[in-house]
Amino acid sequence: MSSISRRNFVKMSVAGAGMLALSGLDTQAALNQKEVKFDEEFDVVIVGSGFAGLAAAISAAKRGKNVLVVEKMGRVGGNSVINGGQIAVHNNDLQKRDGIKDSKELFVKDILSAGKVNHPSLVNVLVDRDMDTFKFAIENGAKFSDKLYFAGGHSVARSYHTENESGSGIIQPFANVIKDMPNAQIRTRTKFDKFIIDESGKIIGVAIRENYKFDAKLFHDDTQNLEGDKKFIKVKNGVILASGGFSNDKIFRQVQNPAIVPTTDSTNHPGSSAGAMIEGFKLGAMPILVGQILYSHVKCPDEKGNGIGSPFASGCFTYGMSVNAKTGKRYVNELASRRIVSEAMFNVIGSDENYPIHIMDSDGAAMLKDGVLERTMQSGIVKKFDTLEALAKNYKIEVQPFLNEVERYNSFVKSGKDDDFKKPIEITKDITITKPPFYAMRGTPKLHSTMGGLTINEKAQVLGFDNKPIDGLYAAGEVTGGVWGLSRLGNIGTLSCLAFGMIAGENI
């Protein structure tokens, strides 16, 4: 039953135009029947050129569809091309070679343990199709090394790594495959704006802008950037939204959490915005978990994006401490969950960018992996001090309260009990903050990934409020929610973007 369906909404929302004939909920508004003047026609339009978008493009094009991929940025690949390039696959050849027992059930369990409210139907499809997806990547030119990786949150080692240890090891060959296809093309600097629908509510096209130029200086790309030449594309089969998350959408992300101020950085490419997802909501797509944002809490505000500071921050959390520069005091159990530490840091940072200071001494620094200290000091994000006083002065921390706090922390390490924040102090291996030189870095959480978005089903069809597919609308990757639940298990990001992109292309 869906008499009061999305389609009827569409008819009725335009009622100002023609409500005369609208005598009941099932009756169509008498819409103006003039035709759109379309500039071009494709079977399938795909919005976004990351893992999901390119997988969808290849998969649809191999079925003979005439495919256009629109990418608003100047380069192909979105966040995928700056992704680490690891992909989890259960019962894979490396596991067999290394004698590691895995199963569908175990992989599903790991995913659900992280995500908690994942849609089981989507997780099932993901795990059922993981090997297909991996083979699809290889068939289309991706190359993986022969080392098996054990990623956090997984019960067993089950991840491959691309040969070049980057998502570009998948994006680049995919883009080359598409370049060689007569019936598929990618247009960069081309922005999706709006859906065009007919009077029955079916998507019949999209409004786009070519020669678009992303402008990082604008506050809000989707509502302020007017660049480009308008074009209307007729679409025969439908549209696949693969436009990614909204980690750099300064409006939408701060509505979800006011602690995310405009200066808060993310690990994403600068164009990660909510625009395309929002057009989906307007079309009647059901929003899911839109407020759920994953942070990386080991980042540094003195470098852009992902950066290289994470291992140093993690080192301080284990073998040192983090203080509020204004008070000189600790503010959290540095080893609490990513969410709790991020929240505490946001409180410290406030609206005046009072970034916490992460600190360790030479014994702590000796625990870092080779090269970490050298690289981070060379880049300038980590600084070395002969005395704690010098460290405090550099970061404008009041000296005496800070020295007292270091003393207090050291006493916790010695007594084996953190009376202030219950950090599991045994993990510090008795390393206090005593031995010069001392090392420090400013810290911050950065937005890493957005868990919510458009609701999809097992065929990557976008669902309307009646839980039924919206005709002609598909989505895959970070613009969707449900596969990942509240928190995405590591190394299933790449897998799920590729898998649901491929699936969207198979079904559209």
Next chain:
Amino acid sequence: MSSISRRNFVKMSVAGAGMLALSGLDTQAALNQKEVKFDEEFDVVIVGSGFAGLAAAISAAKRGKNVLVVEKMGRVGGNSVINGGQIAVHNNDLQKRDGIKDSKELFVKDILSAGKVNHPSLVNVLVDRDMDTFKFAIENGAKFSDKLYFAGGHSVARSYHTENESGSGIIQPFANVIKDMPNAQIRTRTKFDKFIIDESGKIIGVAIRENYKFDAKLFHDDTQNLEGDKKFIKVKNGVILASGGFSNDKIFRQVQNPAIVPTTDSTNHPGSSAGAMIEGFKLGAMPILVGQILYSHVKCPDEKGNGIGSPFASGCFTYGMSVNAKTGKRYVNELASRRIVSEAMFNVIGSDENYPIHIMDSDGAAMLKDGVLERTMQSGIVKKFDTLEALAKNYKIEVQPFLNEVERYNSFVKSGKDDDFKKPIEITKDITITKPPFYAMRGTPKLHSTMGGLTINEKAQVLGFDNKPIDGLYAAGEVTGGVWGLSRLGNIGTLSCLAFGMIAGENI
């Protein structure tokens, strides 16, 4: 800057009708100009008749607006009329009488501690206007007792209680005030369906159905119930959505959390659905925190809605234990947070309604408040057993594993340490599960309140994706998000529904 604004969306989404003239993003589609045949006209239409809706109606009508309140159910008051009727107000007369020091800052702090991601601007307005709101309630007939209440999560006692200890003590006088107003009316059994907008995107009316009959037997009210007589209402100033949360919307709530199966009960009235909120999203309202649902984890599946079982469940959590009937074993620290216990219970319940069993002995039952045991046994939800064996048999728990688990739990009480789930065992006051008779109740989490919805500003205007108000659209109460953050502080529910309803009525 909002050239690609909601208005343009509206124009463009109807592009199938008239894209010919659409030569650019700023250009209007040439829509059919035929007029809607409106049946009636009001200045303001309000959807929903709970605290927010009625406060809005009185506030707008006192400004001379001609107001229609539509209420789909057969009675006025939504969830508000079954609400407990407590309202928090800082620096109130009872606090002064009792010598309790309070402040705006303290109230704000309490609200933010619970909600974490509340919009500070909304919380400020709420607390600035709490006394106005309270006086507004009294001016319009609400009566409060002269006892000051101390509610959980508040730093000081600051709550009033209605004389009849129910939200009906506010709803009923408000409805009477409206009845006496020449320029305001409430129509029950009247369902809001859709917005009607003109070609500029402005709301010019609503499609409603009179003589609607809510049918509790239908799976999904908003998409399956076709009852009623269609009518088109012209609206001069705008629409205020005060339609409440979606705790009984079997589609929307399960999309957010698949553990919420159709048989999961809520404490809400049966008509609490997402329909009106969804029409807001389609119109371009920004969704906020839609996945955030508050559960009450002390409920009983053997009674409808709120029920009377909560104090018994809480008693078992403190002085007894809760077991999975299938295994006879405990499954959680019974005193963990509401969210963690709810999650663990949902895992136990699964899809086959395997409700956990809460248990205590006579010593535990002696700790209950007077009357709790009598009332819950009389209603049949709590049962008494002479032996643990009889208890196990009644709930189809395998006897021996269950007896072992009771033994194990008792040993934790004696040793002062819960080796299995780290329940803070000192709170049990050495009460084991030993002394017959034994008491038990089946337990379940029920949905209590939905934290997310439409994004609003300080004037209760609904915000579009450009963070600007949607012309003519206001919202208040549980259909909105932002005031409450992730978790609503107790006793600010009533306050915020009344306050933002009143504010919407002042501004529309």
